[in-house]
Every structure is written in C-alpha cells, then in structure tokens.
Amino acid sequence: MDKEQITRILEENGIRPTAVRILVARILVNAESPLSLAELETSLDTAPKSTIFRTLNLFLQHRLVQGIEDGSNSLKYEFCHTQGNNKFDDMHIHFYCEECQHTYCLKNIQIPTIELPDGYSMNSINYMVKGICNKCNSDKQ
Amino acid sequence: MDKEQITRILEENGIRPTAVRILVARILVNAESPLSLAELETSLDTAPKSTIFRTLNLFLQHRLVQGIEDGSNSLKYEFCHTQGNNKFDDMHIHFYCEECQHTYCLKNIQIPTIELPDGYSMNSINYMVKGICNKCNSDKQ
DNA sequence: TGTTCATTTGCAACCCGGTTGCAAATGAGT
DNA sequence: ACTCATTTGCAACCGGGTTGCAAATGAACA
Numbered sequence: 473m474d475k476e477q478i479t480r481i482l483e484e485n486g487i488r489p490t491a492v493r494i495l496v497a498r499i500l501v502n503a504e505s506p507l508s509l510a511e512l513e514t515s516l517d518t519a520p521k522s523t524i525f526r527t528l529n530l531f532l533q534h535r536l537v538q539g540i541e542d543g544s545n546s547l548k549y550e551f552c553h554t555q556g557n558n559k560f561d562d563m564h565i566h567f568y569c570e571e572c573q574h575t576y577c578l579k580n581i582q583i584p585t586i587e588l589p590d591g592y593s594m595n596s597i598n599y600m601v602k603g604i605c606n607k608c609n610s611d612k613q
Numbered sequence: 614m615d616k617e618q619i620t621r622i623l624e625e626n627g628i629r630p631t632a633v634r635i636l637v638a639r640i641l642v643n644a645e646s647p648l649s650l651a652e653l654e655t656s657l658d659t660a661p662k663s664t665i666f667r668t669l670n671l672f673l674q675h676r677l678v679q680g681i682e683d684g685s686n687s688l689k690y691e692f693c694h695t696q697g698n699n700k701f702d703d704m705h706i707h708f709y710c711e712e713c714q715h716t717y718c719l720k721n722i723q724i725p726t727i728e729l730p731d732g733y734s735m736n737s738i739n740y741m742v743k744g745i746c747n748k749c750n751s752d753k754q
Numbered sequence: 755t756g757t758t759c760a761t762t763t764g765c766a767a768c769c770c771g772g773t774t775g776c777a778a779a780t781g782a783g784t
Numbered sequence: 785a786c787t788c789a790t791t792t793g794c795a796a797c798c799g800g801g802t803t804g805c806a807a808a809t810g811a812a813c814a
Contacts (some may be wrong), residue, residue, distance in 0.1 A: 490762065490810080509800075520764055525801070527762095541682040541741075545772080546800060565727060570736060584725035586706060586740075591747025595711060598741040599727075600682075606732025631781080631791065650771070661793055666772070668791095686801080687771060 473501050485534045492519050496527045497536070497551075506540045506548030506566070506575050542568040542575045542600060550577065563597055569605035576605065614642050626675045633660050637668045638677070638692070647681045647689030647707070647716050683709040683716045683741060691718065704738055710746035717746060 478497045482489040499515050500507065509528065513521045528549055531537040540548040554562035563583045567576040583599040604612075619638050623630040640656050641648065650669065654662045669690055672678040681689040695703035704724045708717040724740040745753075 488761080488810085492763075520766095521800090522765075522802075523763055539684070541684050543680070543682050543739075545686075545688075547684075547686075567729070567733060578730065581727055581729075584727060586722050586725060586742075588708070588722075588742065588744075589719065589747065591750050592708060592742075592744060593750060594742055594744040596743045598684075598739065598743075600739040600741070601727075601729065601733075601735055602737045602739075603729075603733060603735040606730065609732050609734060629781085629790080633792075661795095662771090663773075663794075664792055 473498065481536070485536050487530060487534055487536070492516075492523055493527050493530075495519070496524060497531070500531075500537060500549060500551040503551070505577055506542075506550040508544075508546040508548050510546060512549070538596070540566055540575065540600070541598060542566060543602065544568070544573060544575070548575055563599075565599040565601060567605065568600060568602045569608055570602055571604050571608035574605065614639065622677070626677050628671060628675055628677070633657075633664055634668050634671075636660070637665060638672070641672075641678060641690060641692040644692070646718055647683075647691040649685075649687040649689050651687060653690070679737070681707055681716065681741075682739060683707060684743065685709065685714060685716070689716055704740075706740040706742060708746065709741060709743045710749055711743055712745050712749035715746065 475494060475498070478494050478501065479489040481501075482493060482497060487493060495516055496512060496519075499512060507515075509521060509525060512524050512528075513519075516524060528537065531549070532539055535552060537549045537551050540550055542548055552562055564577060564579050565581045565583055567578055568574075569576070583597050585597075588594060616635060616639070619635050619642065620630040622642075623634060623638060628634060636657055637653060637660075640653060648656075650662060650666060653665050653669075654660075657665060669678065672690070673680055676693060678690045678692055681691055683689055693703055705718060705720050706722045706724055708719055709715075710717070724738050726738075729735060
C-alpha cells in the first residue's frame, strides 16, 4: 500500500498524517502478523520508541489498530483491515506458539461470540489460543 | 477450605506443601476473582514477592493455577477448580472492566471452542472480553 | 513569504511488574 | 543430631512501557 492510500486512511480516521505516523501505519498495514513496540522500533530505527509508542496509542484510540495480548509480556499491535462501521467483523482468533514465540493471526477463524450477562457492555474481545504451531510441530519429528 | 484440604491438593499435584505454598494456595482457592502478584503480596505481607512469584510459577507448571492476561499489564492468577484429568472443562470466559479495572470470572459462560488448522496443537485458551461491567454501567446513570 | 500558535517529536529519565543470584533457613531422610 | 537438597528472603537487576520537557514541525493567517 502506498503513501497516498495510507494518508487517506489516516485522514478518514481523523488522524493528522505526519511522516512518522505514515511510516508506522505502513508497516502495520503490510505486516502479516501482529507486531510489538520493540519490533516496530527496529523496523523504524529513525524514530525513538516514545514516538512510536504515542503513535500506537493514538491509533488504538481511533481503533485503527487493535492491541493483542499474547502473554509474551509485550503488547502486539495489529492493523484493523475492516475499516468503516463494521470493524467488529474482523475479529479473528490469534495463536501463540509457545515454542517459537510467534503470534499468528488465524484470519479465517472468526471469534465465536457469547452472550454477556445483563448490564455488561462489550468493547472488544481477545480470543487467544496457545500451543505449538504447525511449523514447530513438524520440526519435532 | 482448611489447611488439610489445601495440603492434600498440593500433594495430589506433586507439590511439597510448605508453609508459604499453603498460604498462597489458600488465598487463590478462596478468591472470587483472579489475583495479581501485587494483590497476593499485600494479602501476604509476610512473604516477599520473589517467593510468591516462584510459588505461582510452580503452580502454573503443575496446572494448579491458570494465568490470565487481562491487559492490565499484570498477569492474574486463578485457581483451577476442576481438578483431575478434565481440567479443560473449567474454561470459562473473563471480563475486564475498563472503568473499574476489575477482572471478573464469568464462571457460567464457557469458552466456545474452535477448530485449529492442521498441525496446530492447543495447550490453553484465553477468552477475554473488555468493556464496562454492570456495576459501573449502573453507576453512570 | 514570514509570523504565530498548537501539535508532534526526540531525548532522557523514570516507573513498575517481573526475574535472578546468592546466602540463609527449612525440610526430609538417615 | 547430621547431611544434603529444597525453599525462602533479600537485594539487585531487567525490560517494556510511560512521562516531562524542550526543540522541531505543521497549519493558519497576515
């Protein structure tokens, strides 16, 4: 995705498209799996982590990215590809491999929804499966 | 639950029942919601956090407790009430209130299971819903 | 184009949950 | 009581995340 498209996405979400923000957004859009702050920091050795951190928080507030807790004690960030008002449609599960420590997006497995008790309102869901991935399983034998 | 019962549970799980372990286990067994290391530390002002930490890790290894990531950037620990070989039966969802920062066990809502792609094997699932709890919702109006 | 003011960025320092090394205390087996 | 492995307490450390503040940048306008 090129600079113009990223810029448009940022503007559509009410975010001023500065240089750093476009860089961060581009990396996230093109990533095939959720990235940590540290991973973004190494991809972007021009910007300090505080700036990236603030950028990510801004994106979170605008629901442009989603935070994923995979238990690796560093939050991962994933771009929300379904823009517009049906962002909930994109809720897929994630898989954390306890061997290679990689977090996979299982994009084609939707999170099964549940009914909350009366009075509870929902903002987001995290469905995180942990185990061993196919690559590590096949390496073992 | 009294000391004898706790001791028995520890022994059944191959854990030597020392004084500190019994204390930690008792708090967790009687807790109505998952507790953080810091919360256990204040309940147990006799033991330092390093000891509690190691005890919790031991319990985790033996699957006597379950770790729950609620996004509050401190891991919560919950006792696995279903002992024996059907521990997976106890997998219920959790709810994190973004207002009062409390983590609820919704014990009577089971985690809907999914089918993993070929080659992936599962060790555990975390189903975490975030939003506003009934108490905070009713306080608002 | 130059000026002004709000926003954003970079840096450095800090916070805090988690983790470790090591010596002292405890516990099980003799 | 003696010995050896395990557990505990303390203190120091680590690393992800967060913040304060001054410099840089950007938008609006004369």
